[in-house]
Amino acid sequence: MSRKTQATLVLCLMAIGFISTYSLDSFWGNLINHGFLAAVIGGLADWFAVTALFRKPLGFISYRTEILPRNRERIMDEIVIFIGKDLLNPQYIISNLKNYDMAIMVVEYANKLGGRGKLKFAIRELILQVISTLDTPKIAKSLAVALKSRRKNFNMARFLVQFLCDFLNTPAGDKLLDSLIKLVRTVAPDLIKSEFVTDLIERNVDIIRKEYTKDKSMRELMFDMINLSSDNLTNKLMNLVNDYSDKLLDYDSAERSRLKTLLSNKIELLGKRDGYKLKVAQLEHYFFVKKFDFTDNLTVLIDNFCKNEQNKNDLLAKVDTFIDNAIDDLAQDKAKQQRLNEWFMQKLSDFIQNNSQWVLDYLKGELMKYSQDEFVELVEKRVGDDLQMIRINGSIVGAIAGMGLYVLSFVVERLCGI
DSSP states (O other), rough: OOHHHHHHHHHHOOOOOOOOTTTSSSSSHHHHHHHHHHHHHHHHHHHHHHHHHSOOOGGTTTOOOOOHHTTTHHHHHHHHHHHHHHHHHHEEEEHTTTSSSSSHHHHHHHHHHHHHHHHHHHOOOOOOOHHHOOOHHHHHHHHHHHHHHHTOOOOOOHHHHHHHHHHHSSHHHHHHHHHHHHHHHHHHHHHHTHHHHHHHHHHHHHHHHHHHTTTTTHHHHHHHHHOOHHHHHHHHHHHHHHHHHHHHHHOOOOHHHHHHHHHHHHHHHHTTOHHHHHHHHHHHHHHHHHHHOOHHHHHHHHHHHHHHHHHHHHHHEEEEEEEEHHHHHHOOEEEHHHHHHHHHHHOOOOOHHHHHHHHHHHHHHTTSSOHHHHHHHHHHHHHHHHHHHHHHHHHHHHHHHHHHHHHHHHHHHHHHHO
16 A cells, blocks of 8 residues: 555544544543544645645645646756756766776776777778878878978978878868778777676766765655666767767868867977987988988888888787787886876866766756656655655644644633633
8 A cells, every 4th residue: 555545544534533523522522523623634734735746736726836847947957956066076076086096997998808909900990091091192292302402401300290280181181080080980889888888887876876875865866867877878978979070070160170279289299299309300310311312212112111011011010019018018017007097087087177067968958858747756756655654644743733732722611610
């Protein structure tokens, strides 16, 4: 039997008791009758109050009733504000992230979940795509002219930076950028929907749920309403990746412009690093000391490298070796793990700080999906039993108060001789 049925049954019993004892004229009869009457009044008042929260009492009493449906949007806004300050507070999330060793997670993903092979495959595809889209005659001609005209004072480090920046704004650069974006969009679903990621999301959602709700019904209600299931979160993330990649593929979008600007800034930053300048200086020494005939040989050199299968295989083998060494070195070097963790934390902190409003907007969007009827049904399902206990308690308290008032009036009447 539901609590609502129990409360209604108690109210009916109080009414029957009032009618049954109405004709009694003794002290005890009147005492019980007044108790039943007060119980009926208290039960009816609490029934009206509880019903008015969710709907119109008796179906037509509309003044100051239907409190939840009428205030649905305002309640949703308050829930979003509360959750934003409580569960999804950026500082709270960041403090929890510090408990995770991101570097070890990267190593485990690479060694135990196939991440090493996927990374090799992705970089191989990227290199082959770059090689296949290069306009080697044009590049070779540009390099040959520049090198011949400025052999003695040619600043190769700066030239390479400028060349890469200019290359981003050419059709070939756009094709390369498109290939990179499509590659990321192709690889993203496998990574996002991998068992490792879904398990990670589910474990963390369970931990957050236990720490946040702490068996409090209102927090459990809010947690259920925002729907933080792994399927929902991964689907949202996939939609976000697809939408963002579509914007990046749109040549006229602001997102693509920002991406190209970001890449240009990173290339400029690379050009200021001493390590980069040293490597380029070594290449300059090699070319200038050996006195290559740049005009005659550079085109053939680049073209042969790009079309020679052995060169490609050697390059890909070196890439595989580099990836293996980097992962193995990360697994053993605690200092690198620490630096990687600090880098992850900084990037995640910046991302959370910069996108906290997006998260709140997402939460409000999820909450606003509930119609008025669905919202009322959800709240009533969660807290309805507790509210029905108010009706039962109202009848009990009313009965006690009614009998107490009758005894008080009886004593006063006898003292005053009425």
